[in-house]
Amino acid sequence: MSSLPGLFNYWIVIMLMMTGFYIVISRGNLIKKVIGLNIFQISVFLLYISMGKVAGGTAPIKPAKSFESGSALQTFTNPLPSVLILTAIVVGVATTAMALALIVRIHEAYGTIEEDEILDMDQET
Amino acid sequence: MEQHVPVLVIITPLIAAPLCVLIRHRRLVFAFSLLVCWATFVMTALLLARVLETGVIRYELGGWLPPWGIEYRVDALSAFVMLFVAGIGAVVATYAPHSITREIPSKRHYLFFTQYLLCLAGLLGITITGDLFNLFVFLEISSLSSYALISLGKSRRSLTAAFQYLVMGTIGATFVLIGIGLMYMMTGTLNMADMAERLTGTVAINGQLLVVNETRTALVAFAFLSVGISIKMALFPLHLWLPNAYTFAPSVVTAFLAATATKVSVYILLRFVFTVFGSDLSFTKLPLDLPLMVLSLFGILIASATAIFQSNIKRMLAFSSVAQIGYIVLGISFVSVTGLTGGIVHLFNHALIKGGLFLAMGCLALRLGSVELEALRGMGQRMPLTMFAWLLGGLGLIGVPLTAGFVSKWYFISAALENGWWPVAVLVLVSSLLALVYVWRVVEVAYFQPPLERQSEIREAPIAMLIPTYALIGASILFGIWTPLSAGVASHAAEILFEGMP
Amino acid sequence: MTEIETQVIDILVLSLLAITAVTIVRMRELWSAVMLTGLFSFLGASWMVILDAPDVAITEAAVGAGISTFLMLATLALTNREAKLVTKRSRISLVVVVVTGVILVFGTFDMPRYGDPNAPIHLHVAPQYLADEVPSTTGHHAEVHVPNVVTAVLASYRGYDTLGETVVIFTAGIGVLMLLRDRNPKKSPSKADKARS
């Protein structure tokens, strides 16, 4: 079990993910839910990025010379998780923007952004 | 150009969407979108014909070989799903103008068609791709556009419905993202075929040699993917977003999403369970069939029973949709070719039936301004063509012989009896009775009660809306009688899925 | 940096992240909660720098600490600044979250260890990206010749995903315009809301 410290990072990241998830499902304020989604997603991004790390590696930007010599002596961090997460970040902010636009409209229509108050108003009508 | 058809199917609506923003003019945008939708449909038909003839078609995007690049991979199942998604997309687009003129401010019509095309492109993109992360990206395209489309509903509750769906959908998508990440971590690849291969191989973790699909990480990945997709496809009890979304969205949007979006999510589940993980792992090593069966049976019975007590007919049909998803999943859980054929053919049949029913609801909403049961009184006389279409669709939901619904139920009951599970067969019959009850409530009000005073001026819906409605309802009757294209292709697809990677 | 130093920084940043996240859970004042979310994102971005992913770090900082925070503050300005304390569902939520978390932790035990150069993801697919030797349909090994491998993968090898990403942004942009650009049609609660749930 000497290798368990190698998992410590993942555990913290999981705890972060679950904190975000908890905010989403337990809080009734719509903005709070969006905050929760953001934290949940950022933590998933951290999971991806931390799996791409290579001990002793550097960012995958090659010095111009390496093209001529054709040798790859340096160890590089895996570029693929970075690429995936770049895309996922964009998807995340797109979702946030949509969610916030909806919240603005909900507030205009209901005068509140608390889930339970909105539910009550829907029951009344 | 013929070798490019797989990518053209996706990029035609994808490029058309920004063009709609540039065109802006309401009528031109409509004409253009219509052309694009039908062209897409023709291309999917070509694809299906070619797949049935020659087998799997691949297309490497950017010219990079998989697993380094992204590949498109079309087999019988994906071509079949794409065919009906694009077909319904085209029919609903044809139907749209009258309905949205009534329900959506005209300044937003071109934006509506932009989102509609994006949603179509997203759904088709999910179905055709052979790459897991690409699937996630297109899932998000279709999701974001459906949130926007739902929020266009007339009532303010469409906004909260869209928000609720957004939160649930994003949780689902994030679960899928976690699942994909863990799978990638264990295999180093994102290509489905490559991953399926590497899952059965071994991997050296921390000095130990492990079989990948026996690792705890792979199992957890499988669990997260299943839960994430179950939210997206509204599998009971994760269906809570669906009734509001379908009830308060504009009629056109409800018809399109009800017929296609959840079906494509089921397709994703099939891809993961059968193609990536393999039926052996999913059902032999993991008892996935049992929870799926229990959840689907509960879903069918509870959702059907709830549907009976709804006074809003769109909501009633929405609960019926949750029940139908249950049937489809039940088909999968039989773990037999017959059951899976039933599941796949019901994807198709239910898409036609429910699409047609919601289009008929759109006709009613156009003339009545309401979709309450009460408002439907006497509509059997006032709007005979619309109500007759509704009646035929309703019969399909019950599963009366000579309708497409009967074909699906036939497969479910045969599969249940094949496995010797006669109680399941009985439950399927009982649930049909529940469907009979909720369909009958509408029929009774529409045909056997006199029209309300204030509705004496109501006329039949315009012919431009009735034709698309009857196209879908007619198709659902046609495929109740003539089944080579539906059940034939479905059983072919089911056999391929059980063989593993094509 | 030596191994030990890196580990210390790792633990430091991770603890800060955890503290920030837990603080946000308890916070009712939305303005500060939004600010802390920005901080969370910024701390995440710093950890990404340590993890040798500068591209992602820049983007996360720009998006999380920049755009998202800005948008949320704009929304707060248009709505409320204080959240109600709702506790009725917190127990069920806690159970769901703990179960999910435990399942995930269970999944970590067969994971390759952090930083392990022999993890599957470093041995399959990625090496060809780094060596600029990705096979193409034309048979020969086409070369992209771009020093930043992340850019090469993003824009060329997986360029189609990036097209999808652009379309996602496009979709959200059109969606926001649809929701907020024009004056609303009156969404009356009285007329269309007769439906009971």
Next chain:
Amino acid sequence: MKHHTILRIVSKLLIPYILLFAFYVQFHGDYGPGGGFQAGVIFASGFILYGLVFGLKQTRRVAPPAVIEALIACGVLIFAGTGVAAMLLGGNFLDYGLLEHHLLEGYLPHGQHLGILLVELGVGITVAAVMIAIFYSFAGRELKR
């Protein structure tokens, strides 16, 4: 914030550099961290700063919403168009290797480099335009209240 002279002068000085930096990030993505998305965000933030200091009306005059809306679409079209161009030249969709040409010899790159340049430009334009459009939408909401 419209009446703070110092703020106005500082922003006036700052904004050109922000926009310039956006261009640097846009076209230098091949060599260092950065690319279309980041550049688009930076470019938009320059504009948003302008909007915050000089007011929405003034900003709308500089970048009319209709133009921004068209640009949102144009970015996607540039990206997809690059892919279609490769297809017309006989390759697969987005196969930049085929983008050979004889224009501006020595200035405009070829093949993969040209493809990456074009698609990053498409991403940058759409991202910047969407961010500005979102800013207009939210800020415009405030005005109407």
